[in-house]
Amino acid sequence: MIGRLNHVAIAVPDLEAASEQYRTALGAKVNPPQDEPDHGVTVVFIELPNTKIELLYPLGDNSPILGFLEKNPSGGIHHVCYEVDDILAARDQLKANGLRVLGNGEPKIGAHGKPVLFLHPKDMNGTLVELEQV
Ligand code: CO
Secondary structure: OOOOEEEEEEEOOOHHHHHHHHHHHOOOEEOOOEEEHHHOEEEEEEEOOOOEEEEEEEOOOOOHHHHHHHHOOOOEEEEEEEEEOOHHHHHHHHHHOOOOEOOOOOOEEOOOOOEEEEEOHHHOOOOOEEEEEO
16 A cells, blocks of 8 residues: 655754755755645755655744744654555555544645645654655
């Protein structure tokens, strides 16, 4: 069921500095920042040959990233995203295996305009996992 690693999302306390580090020190292809008001984040997409890195920075007062950065002031890995072909079939298979889906269990449209779900980190070895239908 599980497909490619779509992205690793890293919450950062300074979006400009982190973007510049990937651009200059790592020589990566770094895209301009994009505001995602529906998700409470500003995102910078970094394209790697085999996957993407997404730098996440809080947008607005209710950003889900604010609490994360309070606990991790120097930033940290926020979630990983795996691709699936059929998100509803994936959800049902995961639930049948005892994994909890966050929210009301229905897919939402994610930062890439595609349906996504998040799995409870306590069920996934302490890692927030996003599934994206591609
Ligand atoms: Co994501």
